[in-house]
Amino acid sequence: MIAVAVIAVAAADVVAAVTELPFLGAGLGYRAPLRGGIFQHRHELPVLEIIADDYLDPTPEQLDELTLLAEHFIVLPHAIGLSLGSAEGLDHVYLERLANLIAHLKPPWWSEHISFTRAGGIDIGHLTPLPFTQEAVDTLAHNVATVRRVIRTPLILENSAATFTLPGEMDEAAFITAVVSSTQCGLLFDITNLHVNACNQGYDARAALDRLPLEHVVQLHFTGGHRRIDLEIDSHSHPTPEPVWTLLAEVCRRTPVRAAILERDQRLPPIGELLNEVRRAQQLMTMSTP
Amino acid sequence: MSGPEFLLFYAALLLVTFVGLRWFNRWRDPRAGEALPPVPSPADPYELAWLRGGATEAIRLAVYDLMQSGHLESTRDASTRGPAHLLATPRSEPSGLAPLARVVLRACATPQKPADLMRGTLAEGVDVACSHWRLAHEEAGLLQSASQRTNGWLAVIFSLMVLVGITLMRIDYAYAHGHSNVWFLIALTGVAVMIAWSNRPSRRLTVRGVSYLQRLRSALAPSPAPRRITPSNNASNNDSTNVSDDTANSTSAPVWSPMTSAALVPIALYGMEAMAGHDQQQMRQLFPQAAQQPSTGCSAGGCGSASSCGAVESSSSSSSSSDSGGGDSGGGSGCGGGGD
Numbered sequence: 155m156i157a158v159a160v161i162a163v164a165a166a167d168v169v170a171a172v173t174e175l176p177f178l179g180a181g182l183g184y185r186a187p188l189r190g191g192i193f194q195h196r197h198e199l200p201v202l203e204i205i206a207d208d209y210l211d212p213t214p215e216q217l218d219e220l221t222l223l224a225e226h227f228i229v230l231p232h233a234i235g236l237s238l239g240s241a242e243g244l245d246h247v248y249l250e251r252l253a254n255l256i257a258h259l260k261p262p263w264w265s266e267h268i269s270f271t272r273a274g275g276i277d278i279g280h281l282t283p284l285p286f287t288q289e290a291v292d293t294l295a296h297n298v299a300t301v302r303r304v305i306r307t308p309l310i311l312e313n314s315a316a317t318f319t320l321p322g323e324m325d326e327a328a329f330i331t332a333v334v335s336s337t338q339c340g341l342l343f344d345i346t347n348l349h350v351n352a353c354n355q356g357y358d359a360r361a362a363l364d365r366l367p368l369e370h371v372v373q374l375h376f377t378g379g380h381r382r383i384d385l386e387i388d389s390h391s392h393p394t395p396e397p398v399w400t401l402l403a404e405v406c407r408r409t410p411v412r413a414a415i416l417e418r419d420q421r422l423p424p425i426g427e428l429l430n431e432v433r434r435a436q437q438l439m440t441m442s443t444p
Numbered sequence: 445m446s447g448p449e450f451l452l453f454y455a456a457l458l459l460v461t462f463v464g465l466r467w468f469n470r471w472r473d474p475r476a477g478e479a480l481p482p483v484p485s486p487a488d489p490y491e492l493a494w495l496r497g498g499a500t501e502a503i504r505l506a507v508y509d510l511m512q513s514g515h516l517e518s519t520r521d522a523s524t525r526g527p528a529h530l531l532a533t534p535r536s537e538p539s540g541l542a543p544l545a546r547v548v549l550r551a552c553a554t555p556q557k558p559a560d561l562m563r564g565t566l567a568e569g570v571d572v573a574c575s576h577w578r579l580a581h582e583e584a585g586l587l588q589s590a591s592q593r594t595n596g597w598l599a600v601i602f603s604l605m606v607l608v609g610i611t612l613m614r615i616d617y618a619y620a621h622g623h624s625n626v627w628f629l630i631a632l633t634g635v636a637v638m639i640a641w642s643n644r645p646s647r648r649l650t651v652r653g654v655s656y657l658q659r660l661r662s663a664l665a666p667s668p669a670p671r672r673i674t675p676s677n678n679a680s681n682n683d684s685t686n687v688s689d690d691t692a693n694s695t696s697a698p699v700w701s702p703m704t705s706a707a708l709v710p711i712a713l714y715g716m717e718a719m720a721g722h723d724q725q726q727m728r729q730l731f732p733q734a735a736q737q738p739s740t741g742c743s744a745g746g747c748g749s750a751s752s753c754g755a756v757e758s759s760s761s762s763s764s765s766s767d768s769g770g771g772d773s774g775g776g777s778g779c780g781g782g783g784d
Contacts, residue, residue, distance in 0.1 A: 186666075189663065189666055190663075190664050190665050190666065190709070190710070191706070193483050193485060193487075193663040193664050194485060194486055194487060194664060194706045194709065195485065195486065196483065196485035197485045197486065218662070219662075222659065222662060222663055225482070226482055226483060226663070
C-alpha cells in the first residue's frame, strides 16, 4: 500500500515537471543530407532532433554544424548508446561526452531509450528491449539517478520497438508505467514503435493507449517502416502509415504533447514530403492543444 | 642620412604603412567580430546572388532560371560564329515569376547579347531596384558602404603618395649629389606600392559579409555539387536540394514555383560551379568572361563575383556605391519594380 502511494506521489511530480516543459511543436530528425532543405524551411521547423551519438566526439566541422543548428533551432539531443538498461552500470566516458554535448546545445530536454545496448562490456550495436521485470525497472532507475547527477537537463525516456520479447513479470504498458514512475522521467512516446509492437505481437495498439501513462508524454516520435514477410520492421524508411497517424491523433487528443519529431533515416525523400508529414503532425498537435 | 640609413628608414616606413592600413581596414569594419545575422528562411536566391556578386550575379541567375524553365533561349547564328543572343520564347509570361527574372525576360523580348545585359540600362536598373537590399546589408555590416570604400581608397592613395613621394625626393637628392645607385630603392618602392595596393577596398563584402556568405553556404547548400533543377507541377515534391530526387522527376511543362526557387539557392551561392555539366557548359559559353574566373565566390580578392565579373562588375559595383543612398525600388516587392 505504501509502495503504491509512493509511486502515486512520484507520478504526480513527473506530471508537474512535464507541464513545465515548453511547447515546441512538430519538427524533424536532423540528417546531414537534409541540411539545405531544413534551413530553407526553417520558419516551419521550430525544433530539430539530432542523434547525440553522432556528435559525442565532434570534429571542428561538426562543432560548427552544431553551433549553426543551435543558433537557428531548438535542438533536442536523442541518445542511443547510453544503455540505461545495463545492469553493469553506465559508460562514464560516454556520459561525460553526452553531458558536454547537452551543455553546448542547452536543450529544454533530451532523450534516451528504455533499452540496453551494452552487456558484459560488449557493445551490441542495437537497441535491445529489456525484460519486463521489476529488476529491470530498478536497474534503469539506478542508472537514471547516476545520469541526473551529471546532467541536470530533464531526461525523457522512449519506448522501444521489439521484434521479440524477453520473459517478464508484466506487459509493456505496465513496464513503461513502472519505469516512468520509478525514474520520474517524462515519456518520449514512439507511436510507430507501439504500432510495430502491436502488429508483431498481436495486440490492439489503441486499447494499449488506455493503459499507458500518457499524461507523462512530453514528446512523440513517428515515421514509417516496412514489412518483411510477416514482420513489421521499424526501419524509419517510409512515409508514416495511416494507422500511426490515427494513433498520433488519439494521443494528441488525450494529452498535451510538447513536441513531435518525424524520424526518417533511410530512403530520404525530398524535403517537401517530410514537411508535409511535419505539417500534418503540427496540425494534430495544434487542434488538440487546450 | 646615408644611403643604408635611408633604406632602413624606408623599410620601417613600409612596415608602419602596412600595419597602419591593416588597422585602418579593421577600423572601417568595426562589426567584423559581431554575431552574424540568422540564415533567412525562406531564402530568396536572387537576394543571395545579389549579395554574392551584385547586379551581375543576380542577372546571371535570372538568365539561368529562365533558360531552365524554357522561357528564355540562346540563339546563335552558325554561319557567322558570332556571339550567342538571348531571346524570350513566345510563350506567355508565367505568373509566379520572380520580379528580377521578369525584368530580364522583358529585356530579352528582342535578342540581347549576354554581355550587354550586364552593362546596359538593365544592370543599372537592377542595381537601383536592389537598393533596398544594399541598404539592409550595409546596415547589417555585410556590404561596404560608399563612405567605407571612399575612406579605404583615401587611405591607400595617401599611403601611395607618401611612399612614392619620399622615394622621388630621395632619388632627386641622390642624383643632385652624384649618386645613381637607386635601383634597390626603386625595387623597395615597388614592393611598397604592391602592399598598399593589396589593401585597396576592392571587395563588395566586409569581413563580416564574407563570413555571412560562408554561413549561408554552410546552412543552405553545404556542397556546391552540381545538380539539375527538375521542374515539376507538384511543388511539394520538387524541392530536391541536397536529397535524393528519386521522386522528383517530371517531363511536363515547367512551372516556376517557390520550390524551384529553393533549387536555385546553391547556384545563387556558388555560381556556375553548382550547375550540372550541360547547364554549366551552356552558361560558360554565354558568359565567357565569368567562366575564365573561378566562380567559387569569396576568395582572396573578396567576393568571387567581383573578380569573376571583371570590368562589368567593377562598373556595377562603383555605381552601387555611388547611389547607395539613392532611390528605393518602390517597396519590398523585390528587384523588379524599379528595373522594369
